[in-house]
Amino acid sequence: MPKIKILLLGLICSLAVGTPALAINEVQETAVKERCDTIKEALKETQKEDARARVYLGAFYEKILTDFITPLNVRLVENNLSTPELVENQNKIADTRTLFMSDFVNYQQDLEELTMMNCREKTEDFYNKLIKVRQKRKIVEQDTLKMRNLISEHVKLANQIKGKL
Amino acid sequence: MEEANGAVGKTGPKNKKLKRGGWNLLVLGILSVLVAVTTTSVSLAIYHNSGDIYLDRSRPGYLPDEGEIEDDDTDVEYKMEKSGKIDMKVLEEYLENLDIEVKAIDSYDKPFGASALSNERLGIPTE
Numbered sequence: 286m287p288k289i290k291i292l293l294l295g296l297i298c299s300l301a302v303g304t305p306a307l308a309i310n311e312v313q314e315t316a317v318k319e320r321c322d323t324i325k326e327a328l329k330e331t332q333k334e335d336a337r338a339r340v341y342l343g344a345f346y347e348k349i350l351t352d353f354i355t356p357l358n359v360r361l362v363e364n365n366l367s368t369p370e371l372v373e374n375q376n377k378i379a380d381t382r383t384l385f386m387s388d389f390v391n392y393q394q395d396l397e398e399l400t401m402m403n404c405r406e407k408t409e410d411f412y413n414k415l416i417k418v419r420q421k422r423k424i425v426e427q428d429t430l431k432m433r434n435l436i437s438e439h440v441k442l443a444n445q446i447k448g449k450l
Numbered sequence: 451m452e453e454a455n456g457a458v459g460k461t462g463p464k465n466k467k468l469k470r471g472g473w474n475l476l477v478l479g480i481l482s483v484l485v486a487v488t489t490t491s492v493s494l495a496i497y498h499n500s501g502d503i504y505l506d507r508s509r510p511g512y513l514p515d516e517g518e519i520e521d522d523d524t525d526v527e528y529k530m531e532k533s534g535k536i537d538m539k540v541l542e543e544y545l546e547n548l549d550i551e552v553k554a555i556d557s558y559d560k561p562f563g564a565s566a567l568s569n570e571r572l573g574i575p576t577e
Contacts, residue, residue: 331566338561356530390501426562447541
């Protein structure tokens, strides 16, 4: 009896793992097939907009880190005013900046693969890939939000030091 | 006849040398092209696989728009000095200038927002 239970459980598990989730319905499939070229054009346009956003934000992150936060911390150490929170915040900003770049590259690689897929013949695969690309885009968006919060945290900490002077 | 044979005897090796030189030049040319093609292919593969291609806006189709190019000569950009005394005035100036950069970041409307790849934008029915 336990053997049968184990076999049944194994069968259910293998079915659950082996069967791909049907993310696309018939109406959507037809729409993707019909609008294949238009969708690809929109994806390519998004690629360009994203490159613009990456350069714009990346330049400001770089500037804030190298022209503001790092020299301020060095100067604060020299004046014996540095706090561990400020140094930790600087490290987090540097790490998030690196993560933002690598997550962006990761997302762009998948987006490019998506633009090269055949959405007329492999519609379901295309749609599943689109869902995956959306998730990777979300990660990049979260990196930008995290970066913004860390910068706000730095401003707060710098204001605290100003209050002590 | 002997003269003729002698002439052949003299020009024969010369012709051979010339032919050999031409052949060597051809081989050198082909090898140079092969080396150039191989190194270029490897460079492009590294450029693509490392992801640098996605960070590079100098590639065709990704060049910055005219409006994006800032005139760097007009503004004197603030930079915090790494050494010196820190007083209230220094920190106030620092925070004022940092605020300008923060506002510029905030002016970018929802970077990497979900709407760009949404079903609505791509014209795919939601249900």
